[in-house]
Amino acid sequence: MTSDKQIYDFFKNYQDRGMKKWTGFFLSAHTAKISQSKKCENNRLKKALDLEKIKKVLLEATTQGKIVQIQLKAVDLDGAPFPEIKGIIEGWIDNQVVINRQIINISEINCLEIVKEL
Known part of the structure; x- marks a missing residue:
């Protein structure tokens, strides 16, 4: 059994670590959420082009041998678009x-654009 003196001595010398003691708990759950939100910010669907504009860009790229970059409408389970082709x-x-x-x-x-280099 602990005496009042032992309890008093413990708290007399005790230094609370403040928020440091919660850091390990906080980081694991929240860092994943933060990185996911940054991923979504960087990987969003571009403004969709209509069919006529897509065909116009395709015609130009095909006849002039230009390099294109295609973003598909499909997204992964996190809602981020697949890598552009x-x-x-x-x-x-x-x-x-x-x-x-x-x-x-x-x-x-979803989006098609002519780019300068491969």
């Missing part, structure tokens, strides 16, 4: 485009 248009038939040996339906394209 960059390359030269290898083929374009009706509603499908071939870029980097990958067939993409034009209806799946």
Whole structure:
């Protein structure tokens, strides 16, 4: 059993660490949430282009051999868009485009832009 003197001595010399004692608990849950929100801020869908604008950019890129960057409408489970596809248009038939040996339906394209370098 502890005496009043032992309790008094303990609190006389006790230095509270303040918020430091909560840091480990705080960081694990909140850092994940903060990094997820930063990811979402950096990876958002660009302004969607209409079908006519997409076809116009495709025509220019195909005839002039320019490099394009395509952002698809599809997003992952966190709501972030998949990585953009960059390359030269290898083929374009009706509603499908071939870029980097990958067939993409034009209806799946959110944004398409011509870029300078690969």
